[in-house]
Amino acid sequence: RAKAQGKACHEVFDHDMHTHVVALMQLENDLRRAVERQDFELYYQPIVALATGRIMGFEALVRWQHPEQGIISPAKFVPIAEETGLIIPLGQWVLREACRQLKQWQDEFSSEPPLTVSVNLSSRQFSQPSLINQIRQILVETGIDAHCLKLEITESAIMENTESAMDMLLQLKAMGIQLSVDDFGTGYSSLGYLYRFPMDVLKIDRSFVSRVDVDGEKLELVRTIITLAWNLGMDVVAEGVETTKQLAQLKALKCEYGQGFLFSKPLPRLEAAKLIPQPHPFLHLIQT
Ligand code: C2E
Ligand code: MG
Ligand code: MG
Ligand code: MG
Secondary structure, three states, X not given: OHHHHHHHHHHHHHHHHHHHHHHHHHHHHHHHHHHHHOOEEEEEEEEEEOOOOOEEEEEEEEEEEEOOOEEEXXXXXXXXXXXXXXXXXXXHHHHHHHHHHHHHHHHHOOOOOOOEEEEEOOHHHHOOXXXXXXXXXXXXXXXXXXXXXXXXXXXXXXXXXXXHHHHHHHHHHHOOOEEEEEEEOOOOOOOHHHHHOOOOEEXXXXXXXXXXXXXXXXXXXXXXXXXXXXXXXXXXXXXXXXXXXXXHHHHHOOOOEEOOOOOOOOEEHHHHHHHOOOOOOOHHHHHO
């Protein structure tokens, strides 16, 4: 009897697995076509100076316009793109599109310092030696200053490429590009790489920021991370700021920059553009 039950379970499992695998293969097929047709759109989320409420730049976040399923989030398809290698052409499209958009905004709304754009790099992109030339070409083609481009790389992407990581980072640095550590605190516990690698910006993961107003331990952790970043000469961005209370805590800790739904969700380019000419789009939040 137990055996029969076991078998039934097994069949249910097989059936679910099968459905899952088929859906995944379908998604992979669709993704391959989407990359050919460039069925993607970039959304832009402002990164805000917490002392003044000014927008210093935007993070570009990719969205997939699926013909039947509507907008699909990167959490769902970036891992598949990464696994299949489709992230290489997709990532190149993202970089070019983000740089082109930045150039248009800089031409239309000049500011001092100029706006920046942050682009996420996946582990696989980061391990491609040809990345350097791709980026060099995109900079020339779009005419943006390398200092205005920030590349976001997670701790794990750095650690998965330890052999080549340092070389890659140094080459990108030499071009004048700024380097950010994304999702800091979620990956490896070794801080050694922070000291060794030439990173400019540290982005504190949302999981810390989201509890900074209720959890004393998290508050202390964030304080420690900010101090660490300062000692290393890095700028700090708090990710996922959602409440005015979190904002107040971050300001008390002298965290310079923040990003999150409190200020704005990631927006389609035309909506993001409306925020740029406003001198103090978030002043009401900053003053509370
Ligand atoms: P990420 O780089 O850490 O981006 C921040 C994510 O947090 C975004 O999710 C953003 O919408 C979300 N977020 C921002 N503020 C808040 C907030 O206040 N509350 C909450 N709950 N969430 C917030 P999104 O756009 O779904 O992207 C998810 C991840 O997908 C990104 O995490 C990044 O790792 C990856 N990704 C997105 N675009 C690209 C891309 O063009 N290339 C690559 N390789 N990865 C990308
Ligand atoms: Mg990011
Ligand atoms: Mg992040
Ligand atoms: Mg993330």
